[in-house]
Amino acid sequence: MADIEIRNVYKIFGQDAKAALAMAKEGLNKSEILARSGCSVGLNNVSLTIGAGKIFVIMGLSGSGKSTLVRHINRLIEPTSGEVAFDGSNILDLDAKALRTFRMHRVSMVFQSFALMPHRTVLQNVVYGQRVRGLPKAEARDIGMKWIETVGLAGYDAKYPHQLSGGMKQRVGLARALAADTDVILMDEAFSALDPLIRADMQDQLLQLQQNLSKTIVFITHDLDEALRIGSEIAILKDGQVVQVGTPDDILERPANDYVARFVQRRQGRPEAHD
């Protein structure tokens, strides 16, 4: 079980990151900083506490920094300033080797466009995390087969990714993350590329898996419906800043500002239009 704590994280993209960081800390906004220093602010003083064993959703429109933020949790992206603590210890202190061990055993990830290895079979893709750790083929195979079956792809283990549909590919992506047997799974717009019906199926499956396995899942989405459906806590991001953090009820009933309120209204407007 892992508590993830993100403390005052800033991420600046561009040449003159130091100057831009100082401006961000003074409270200038994204467009002012871009105009003055030529740097783009990815994350602006983000602090979040993600409790263990729940689905935590980070929601925002494109460009809000949500994919950047999730990549800080396994250090695929290094922050310009700030801390990311896992069970109280700062992962930014890890050296290259310790970081690899951390990625192998603590966090796995599911990607928006699947990111499967096209030259490996479904089974080989699923056991990638285990094989990287050095687990022998036969043992990895047992683990892999179990998860392939769990996500409903029994019989497809010897197929290649290009032989599968989008929904099946993402099941492979999910099985790969589950087979790595980590306590945290990061899901970066994992269902955004799927059509609505398959998407709803996958959401159900995720909720069920979560009930059985009680992993910590950090789920990124741009869709408020999806966020409300699966999240036990939701953080809303805009221009690299956290606008509101709360349970689905909080978001729906007590929007922190106009921005969130507009999202909620848009959502409430939609079903009525159909009635």
Add this chain to the structure above:
Amino acid sequence: MFPDSLNLSIRGPVNDFIQALVSGYGWVFKAISAVILKAVLYIEWILRGLPWWVVILIFMALAWQSSKRWGLTVVVGVLLFFVGVLGLWDLTMQTLALMLMATIVSVVIGVPMGIFVAKSRTVRSITLPVLDVMQTMPSFVYLIPALMLFGLGKVPAILATIIYAVPPLIRLTDLGIRQVDHEVVEAATAFGGSPNQILFGVELPLATPTIMAGLNQTIMMALSMVVVASMIGARGLGEQVLNGIQTLDVGKGLEAGIGIVILAIVLDRITQGFGKSRTEDPRNG
């Protein structure tokens, strides 16, 4: 007229440098020369020692392995048989040995170099202009110093061939690795893959079709150097072409020319096949 007072010649220093190299470090080049010569003679000994039909069968097997097409396999066999009929078998094997040697050394240099270029921006910005120079510099310019350093014969011919033929392999290895889907590499990283595991398990396998295209180009360019190489004493089909031209024996030149073309077609189709067989679906999984 450009003013004479601004003339600056690098002739003297370069000549002195080569002279010093020859007199001071001749033994180094002799040693390198001996190793390369030994290797190429060994390859030649095998190729010329094998019965002709065994060589043809080996090539047909390679063609089948690379393409899984009967048509191509048969064509390869027939073309090589035709080379024998033209009476060029022995010369073709000599040229082939030279090609193989140049190609092997090119791969040993080119693929690691391409990986370096793909991984480091600095290496890249230094290497790419050097490759341009290697490809555009007239080959005689480096053929002569190669001759001075390594003596007459096969070795300078192989080295000149490598200088001319290795750039496409480096370029396409670089391209192939940089073309690998960023998200796939990111996924491998996210699951804790080490740089070596990612290079050998993900990047190189996915870059293989592009690298094979580079190898194909390297072999084709090496073949185009055959006649030039024969001018400094490399024997084989090129020598025959040169011979034919010098004695105004157009028929002889054409025969040898056909031999080179056939070798090119055979090697081209086989290497192309190896490139394609892995690309069942170039789109990302």
